Amino acid sequence: MPKVKCLESKFNGNDKYHAFPSLQYLRIESLESLEDWFEAGVAAEDGCLFPCLIELEIYNCSKLKELPSLPPKLKKLHIYDMGWKTLNFCSNSNPIPLEILEVLDCPNIISLPLADEIARLAALKYLRIRKCPNLISLERYREVETTNNCQLMLDNLEINDPSVLLMEPMRSIASLKTLTIRDNDEVVSFPNEVEQWFLTVRSSLSYLFIYNLKSLQSLPSTFESLSSLQYLYIGDVPMLRELPNLPPSLESLYICRFHPELKERYGEDGGPDRHKIAHIPNIRLYIYEM
Numbered sequence: 001m002p003k004v005k006c007l008e009s010k011f012n013g014n015d016k017y018h019a020f021p022s023l024q025y026l027r028i029e030s031l032e033s034l035e036d037w038f039e040a041g042v043a044a045e046d047g048c049l050f051p052c053l054i055e056l057e058i059y060n061c062s063k064l065k066e067l068p069s070l071p072p073k074l075k076k077l078h079i080y081d082m083g084w085k086t087l088n089f090c091s092n093s094n095p096i097p098l099e100i101l102e103v104l105d106c107p108n109i110i111s112l113p114l115a116d117e118i119a120r121l122a123a124l125k126y127l128r129i130r131k132c133p134n135l136i137s138l139e140r141y142r143e144v145e146t147t148n149n150c151q152l153m154l155d156n157l158e159i160n161d162p163s164v165l166l167m168e169p170m171r172s173i174a175s176l177k178t179l180t181i182r183d184n185d186e187v188v189s190f191p192n193e194v195e196q197w198f199l200t201v202r203s204s205l206s207y208l209f210i211y212n213l214k215s216l217q218s219l220p221s222t223f224e225s226l227s228s229l230q231y232l233y234i235g236d237v238p239m240l241r242e243l244p245n246l247p248p249s250l251e252s253l254y255i256c257r258f259h260p261e262l263k264e265r266y267g268e269d270g271g272p273d274r275h276k277i278a279h280i281p282n283i284r285l286y287i288y289e290m
Helices: 162-166 192-201 221-225 260-266
Strands: 009-011 017-019 025-029 055-059 076-080 100-104 126-130 156-159 178-182 207-211 231-237 252-258 282-286
Touching: 156 162, 162 192, 192 221, 252 260, 260 282
Parallel strands: 025 055, 055 076, 076 100, 100 126, 126 156, 156 178, 178 207, 207 231, 231 252, 252 282
Antiparallel strands: 009 017
């Protein structure tokens, strides 16, 4: 079984072992038999694993065990096709500098304990969670309290399962600028709780992308209340026939690959519902083949 070897290491003044003390970027890909990061006992203490690492990408290493803790300076973490059931942050109380977190195609992952560490995740701005069908919680411990002084302040969120929006800390998110919901063949409509969730970000959400939702038939009526929404993109939604009322703030509406009836209703060539979107300065409806 191959193991990652410490090709670069040193001891500091108090004899604490540091593995790869200068490494800032690491990508590990398609090592299907890799199980351990280091030999037993090496760099086990907090802060000893990659002390200067800024970006870590791990792809297609289904047997690789979870990191004991995140490197202390890590800002970008990309995880794809891993066998992990959860994500371990740090055991200390220091702030977590993570700015970007992507977790994709991880069928075994059950929880991402964001709520538990929310006070230390102030730097997190971009979160992407897709194709994690067994994800049931964004917290390790149930009933984690969130307060007005301790909320997630994301700029960008990308998901494929709208139910993620109902998990803490997403349910109580303080602000969000960009939301992408994509790649879901099962969602027919958004549950009422999700529709109401949009009201929590109505004064901050500026960009909304909804695409490749093959079964989607309707959009939330609460879109009308998104007072900061400027850009709405809807694509690959072949069952969508009607739009909800859209907010006066909207500047650009782009829709492509949709049901022909939507074109008939909202097209600029005399569609009966064209007046419902006439206030939007930039409108593009592309109905080319699916």
